[in-house]
Amino acid sequence: MKAVVVHGAKDLRVDEVPAAVPEPDGVLVRVVYGGICGSDLHYAADGRNGAYPVEEPLTLGHEVVGVVADVGQSASGAPPIGTRVAIHPAVPCAPAGAAEPTGLHLTPGGTYLGSASTRPHTQGGFAELLPVGVGQLRVLPDNLPLRRAVLAEPLAVALHGLARLGDRVRGARVLVSGAGPIGSLAVTGLNHLGARTVVAADLQEYPLQVAKSVGATEIVRLSDGETCEPGSFDVVVEAAGAAASLASALAAVRPGGAVLQLGMLPGGGVPVPMASLIAKEIALFGSQRFDTELDAAIALLAAEPALDAVVSHEFDLGSTAEAFACAADSSRSAKTILRLSADPDS
Numbered sequence: 001m002k003a004v005v006v007h008g009a010k011d012l013r014v015d016e017v018p019a020a021v022p023e024p025d026g027v028l029v030r031v032v033y034g035g036i037c038g039s040d041l042h043y044a045a046d047g048r049n050g051a052y053p054v055e056e057p058l059t060l061g062h063e064v065v066g067v068v069a070d071v072g073q074s075a076s077g078a079p080p081i082g083t084r085v086a087i088h089p090a091v092p093c094a095p096a097g098a099a100e101p102t103g104l105h106l107t108p109g110g111t112y113l114g115s116a117s118t119r120p121h122t123q124g125g126f127a128e129l130l131p132v133g134v135g136q137l138r139v140l141p142d143n144l145p146l147r148r149a150v151l152a153e154p155l156a157v158a159l160h161g162l163a164r165l166g167d168r169v170r171g172a173r174v175l176v177s178g179a180g181p182i183g184s185l186a187v188t189g190l191n192h193l194g195a196r197t198v199v200a201a202d203l204q205e206y207p208l209q210v211a212k213s214v215g216a217t218e219i220v221r222l223s224d225g226e227t228c229e230p231g232s233f234d235v236v237v238e239a240a241g242a243a244a245s246l247a248s249a250l251a252a253v254r255p256g257g258a259v260l261q262l263g264m265l266p267g268g269g270v271p272v273p274m275a276s277l278i279a280k281e282i283a284l285f286g287s288q289r290f291d292t293e294l295d296a297a298i299a300l301l302a303a304e305p306a307l308d309a310v311v312s313h314e315f316d317l318g319s320t321a322e323a324f325a326c327a328a329d330s331s332r333s334a335k336t337i338l339r340l341s342a343d344p345d346s
């Protein structure tokens with residue numbers, strides 16, 4: 001079978017690898033779509049993602065949907081062959097004696113599809129066939145096309161971050177700083193949670209148009225270093241993962257407001273003026289991946305056909321290099337997806 005494999009910095013290949021088979025207690029998924037994420041771009045360009053260098057060939061991809069293709073002999077509770085599914089990329093490792101069923105995304109250990117955080121690396125889903133555990137499958141509602149369902153993972157990331165804000169969202173005036181795929185998905189999540197106003201700000205016009213089509217009340221194109229209406233927002237969602245965007249988030253939030261850090265900040269020191277954290281008593285929330293929010297994300301995707309607009313480009317495996325170049329250019333793309341096999345919906 002074919003798989004998209006990173007061998008090092010600027011060394012991304014479509015390799016022929018041995019066809020995957022299911023574990024005896026697992027299933028085999030024929031992958032239909034895979035969304036290209038910022039972490040995939042980092043692995044491909046730099047041969048590492050933050051703290052995690054690629055030390056052996058790594059199949060990328062953790063935003064994947066497909067169809068059940070085979071079921072292991074001893075698998076119980078698996079949906080029948082042909083069922084359309086999204087895949088939870090995490091297999092958490094519960095600490096000994098843990099009673100708490102949620103919050104496992106914060107426990108050390110466990111695996112995440114397409115990640116060099118473990119040794120051996122956890123191979124990902126940009127492959128024609130992917131073996132996963134039964135517990136990782138989420139059966140898709142009939143009215144949710146696979147091409148929209150591929151947004152389930154990044155939407156779950158956004159919903160988990162918004163859940164960190166608790167009851168601060170309902171009725172709030174919110175700024176989303178950075179209107180890339182995660183920012184645009186956060187716009188929809190904020191509307192769903194009852195925000196009063198959702199303003200999306202970005203340096204580029206293209207992502208702002210996407211944010212508008214998925215429900216932003218207002219869009220603002222900023223120039224470098226500019227802050228959107230300083231001191232006026234109850235909540236600011238930083239979704240660009242850039243120091244300058246965090247600095248302007250801290251400036252844009254009102255006294256007593258909250259900032260959610262949803263974008264992945266660069267490793268190491270980040271130059272951000274932090275004094276306003278004290279002067280304005282800002283609550284600053286971090287957010288790591290997600291836990292159970294994948295189910296809420298799938299339900300929201302089924303209810304919101306407008307989210308189709310977040311999937312801006314689709315490439316087949318033969319055009320993987322073009323797909324990665326497209327995904328890396330936020331001035332002309334939102335979520336770029338790979339089509340790994342035929343879509344049964346079309």
Ligand SMILES: [Zn+2]
Pocket residue numbers: 037038062063153154
């Ligand atoms: Zn992702």
